[in-house]
Amino acid sequence: MEPINLNRLAYFAAVVDTGSFTKAADRLGITKTVVSQQVAKLEAELKTSLLVRTTRRVEPTEAGRRLHARCVMILREAEDAVEELAEANTEPTGILRIAAPNDYGTSTIAPLAAKFAARHPGCAVDLVLSDARADLIAGQFDLSIRVGWLDDSSLQARRIGSFRQLLVASPAFAATIDADGPDGLALLPFIANSALREPLLWHFSKGDFERRAVRMRPALTVNATPAVLAAALVDGGLAVLPDFQAADPIATGRLVQVLPQWTLPSGGIHAVYPAARFRPTKVTAFVAMLVEEIRAA
Numbered sequence: 001m002e003p004i005n006l007n008r009l010a011y012f013a014a015v016v017d018t019g020s021f022t023k024a025a026d027r028l029g030i031t032k033t034v035v036s037q038q039v040a041k042l043e044a045e046l047k048t049s050l051l052v053r054t055t056r057r058v059e060p061t062e063a064g065r066r067l068h069a070r071c072v073m074i075l076r077e078a079e080d081a082v083e084e085l086a087e088a089n090t091e092p093t094g095i096l097r098i099a100a101p102n103d104y105g106t107s108t109i110a111p112l113a114a115k116f117a118a119r120h121p122g123c124a125v126d127l128v129l130s131d132a133r134a135d136l137i138a139g140q141f142d143l144s145i146r147v148g149w150l151d152d153s154s155l156q157a158r159r160i161g162s163f164r165q166l167l168v169a170s171p172a173f174a175a176t177i178d179a180d181g182p183d184g185l186a187l188l189p190f191i192a193n194s195a196l197r198e199p200l201l202w203h204f205s206k207g208d209f210e211r212r213a214v215r216m217r218p219a220l221t222v223n224a225t226p227a228v229l230a231a232a233l234v235d236g237g238l239a240v241l242p243d244f245q246a247a248d249p250i251a252t253g254r255l256v257q258v259l260p261q262w263t264l265p266s267g268g269i270h271a272v273y274p275a276a277r278f279r280p281t282k283v284t285a286f287v288a289m290l291v292e293e294i295r296a297a
Helices: 006-018 021-028 032-046 062-086 102-119 225-233 243-251 281-296
Strands: 051-053 058-060 094-100 123-129 143-148 156-163 165-169 189-193 201-206 210-215 217-222 239-242 267-273
Touching (some): 006 032, 021 032, 058 062, 102 123, 102 243, 102 281, 156 281, 217 225, 225 239, 225 243, 267 281
Parallel strands (some): 094 123, 094 143
Antiparallel strands (some): 051 058, 143 267, 201 210
């Protein structure tokens, strides 16, 4: 197959976004004929019908919906790359206001924020830590770091990393566990994190085919991950912690992983921005540093 003309992807995405060749042409600043011809060439190249044309609007086919979802990501990454290059020689200034959860914010974002402020003395960082979901608009945040699974929203997001969830306990508590699989955990004391959407229901997997859903019995419920860690360290019960919180206690022997042959779903770490066509240099520079640090680690 010949290389795809990326302009055609932009034309196609604009048609799906607006539901009209005419509106897409207005958005792109070109003629309707050019948009129609380029989308037709894209369909010919892919040998697939991407759009259904009705009297009222243009709708994507199933194949068109799948391609559009990819186009949005491709075009957004291209825009980010161009903006980062355009701003490469611009020094970040002003106040960078960031929202982050307590655990990841303390362990990763706060040290990086200090490093960023030292590197860019014209830019101060205001870091707000809370396990409650931050309202970026009302709170006037430039960006939010979100750990876990993103809800559908009008916000723009960039995945910057991932984490594993680990079932852990203190060595003393782990020694009392007589279970060879997840089903045997349901009646054991569990430290629940009420900041999570489903603090008690956990889905375990082993290999490609074994799956177990277990509802835990809460012996203690807290609303912040550092409190879950503190309780687990003093033999409070089983707990599920993200790897960035559990790694050091496991390495030093203060926690052990329980049923390590069974895994829990991994989650994503995202930088989330208010919807905007362009982002300030202070935001792009901080996210670039964050990505660099995570990859190095």
